[in-house]
Amino acid sequence: MQPLKTLNPDEFAALYARGRQVLPGGVCSSTRWNNAWQKPVYAQRSKGSRFWDIEGREFIDMSMSHGAALLGHAPECLKAVFDQVWEMGVLGSLDTPFHIELAEELCRIVPCAERVRFTNSGSEATLHALRLCRAASGRDKIIRFHGHFHGYHEFTFIGGHPPADQLDAQPPYRESPGIPKALAELVITAEYNNLSALESVIQRHKHEAGTLLIEPVDYNCGCILPEPGFLEAARRLCDEHGLILFFDEIQSFAKKSPGGAQQDFGVTPDIATIGKSLGASLPLSAICGKAELMDLFKPVGNVAHSGTFNAPLTSMLAGLAFVREIQRPEFWNTINTLGDQLFPAMLDIAARSTVPVRIQHHGSRFGITFGTRDKVTNYRQSLCHTRERMLKFCLETTNRGVYFHDYGGGACHHGYSSMHTPSDIARVLQVVEDSLKQVK
Numbered sequence: 560m561q562p563l564k565t566l567n568p569d570e571f572a573a574l575y576a577r578g579r580q581v582l583p584g585g586v587c588s589s590t591r592w593n594n595a596w597q598k599p600v601y602a603q604r605s606k607g608s609r610f611w612d613i614e615g616r617e618f619i620d621m622s623m624s625h626g627a628a629l630l631g632h633a634p635e636c637l638k639a640v641f642d643q644v645w646e647m648g649v650l651g652s653l654d655t656p657f658h659i660e661l662a663e664e665l666c667r668i669v670p671c672a673e674r675v676r677f678t679n680s681g682s683e684a685t686l687h688a689l690r691l692c693r694a695a696s697g698r699d700k701i702i703r704f705h706g707h708f709h710g711y712h713e714f715t716f717i718g719g720h721p722p723a724d725q726l727d728a729q730p731p732y733r734e735s736p737g738i739p740k741a742l743a744e745l746v747i748t749a750e751y752n753n754l755s756a757l758e759s760v761i762q763r764h765k766h767e768a769g770t771l772l773i774e775p776v777d778y779n780c781g782c783i784l785p786e787p788g789f790l791e792a793a794r795r796l797c798d799e800h801g802l803i804l805f806f807d808e809i810q811s812f813a814k815k816s817p818g819g820a821q822q823d824f825g826v827t828p829d830i831a832t833i834g835k836s837l838g839a840s841l842p843l844s845a846i847c848g849k850a851e852l853m854d855l856f857k858p859v860g861n862v863a864h865s866g867t868f869n870a871p872l873t874s875m876l877a878g879l880a881f882v883r884e885i886q887r888p889e890f891w892n893t894i895n896t897l898g899d900q901l902f903p904a905m906l907d908i909a910a911r912s913t914v915p916v917r918i919q920h921h922g923s924r925f926g927i928t929f930g931t932r933d934k935v936t937n938y939r940q941s942l943c944h945t946r947e948r949m950l951k952f953c954l955e956t957t958n959r960g961v962y963f964h965d966y967g968g969g970a971c972h973h974g975y976s977s978m979h980t981p982s983d984i985a986r987v988l989q990v991v992e993d994s995l996k997q998v999k
């Protein structure tokens with residue numbers, strides 16, 4: 560196959576016009592239409608810490624496929640994976656010894672994992688995990704937190720990021736047209752890091768809610784960390800009142816340590832979803848949990864979970880390459896050294912910025928909240944965030960060759976990979992400083 564040709568502005572416009580004829584908005588995922596650029600990002604190629612767009616612009620990537628490319632773009636380990644899959648000829652719908660080996664590795668690495676079920680996307684993982692939780696608890700309602708994100712499906716795209724005037728709406732705010740009101744009735748929202756509020760929500764709803772769903776590091780709202788003791792208290796409350804504690808670690812898995820936030824904070828949930836970087840950029844996520852819960856899945860129990868494309872061999876081998884990599888101390892030395900270079904300097908730049916901006920980080924990812932310099936501990940506080948400033952920031956950084964994904968202007972998350980170099984980070988810092996000066 561020919562490498563993709565670099566396009567001039569007229570050729571780009573023609574491609575975009577063709578795209579719009581066959582893809583809504585010319586893109587395959589709503590967030591691939593870049594609000595800062597007012598056009599889609601079409602890639603030409605990527606390698607390591609960089610990607611090149613179809614117009615030939617080179618970027619140091621600070622999105623890294625939303626965290627999926629933690630090993631960098633096109634890591635060498637994937638070449639061997641593709642060769643082996645081709646050699647074996649097993650392209651889908653059959654398990655192999657490699658499936659068992661990857662599950663064994665995860666049971667060693669992830670504290671709550673006694674059994675594993677693989678899924679492709681993070682949304683699929685939370686969807687099926689919730690079915691399991693409902694089957695186990697016999698209670699349909701779930702308690703979840705404002706600001707947390709658990710995928711785009713009908714059970715979780717409710718109450719996560721409501722507008723300010725809908726924060727206390729009952730039933731909670733549906734984040735897309737098309738989500739039935741009846742499903743919103745199954746969701747109870749609470750404020751993150753507010754223990755007394757959580758206690759009273761659990762007291763009020765324990766007879767009908769069987770699951771407490773948490774994104775332990777709220778990367779999807781500018782990287783909000785759990786306050787000391789909050790996750791421990793959530794664990795205790797779940798034990799006292801018979802709720803299943805469910806950590807959605809699709810993003811927080813392997814960001815600071817191999818076992819995810821449950822290892823970072825020393826609190827073990829009953830069940831967790833992990834994903835994003837697990838497939839070294841290929842689609843792979845997993846439900847990990849206690850044996851008594853997970854064995855409710857068929858064929859041991861009677862909870863259905865199946866799928867033609869579950870656990871394709873390519874993703875399994877990529878997952879094995881990934882878990883081997885994150886068990887090497889050198890990998891974490893690289894991640895930590897880059898973080899030590901990036902974060903103190905970035906916080907310094909933020910402190911000197913004339914616009915109020917807050918940067919919070921955990922492991923290799925961080926969030927940027929415009930509108931405050933104060934610590935953000937919950938969604939309500941993050942509502943000061945100004946989308947226009949974020950979009951301007953993204954435009955300024957990309958004009959200087961550093962790609963921050965725009966997330967529609969939201970205070971979301973950004974990060975680096977193990978293939979970023981100290982000189983990449985130095986360039987990122989310079990660009991962040993110069994770009995912030997342009998944000999009013």
Ligand SMILES: Cc1ncc(COP(=O)(O)O)c(C=O)c1O
Pocket residue numbers: 625679680681682683685708709710711774779807808809810811834835
């Ligand atoms: C915490 C969390 N859960 C679920 C998802 C959904 O994952 P996916 O985009 O793979 O469907 C994401 C994606 O950003 C996430 O961050």
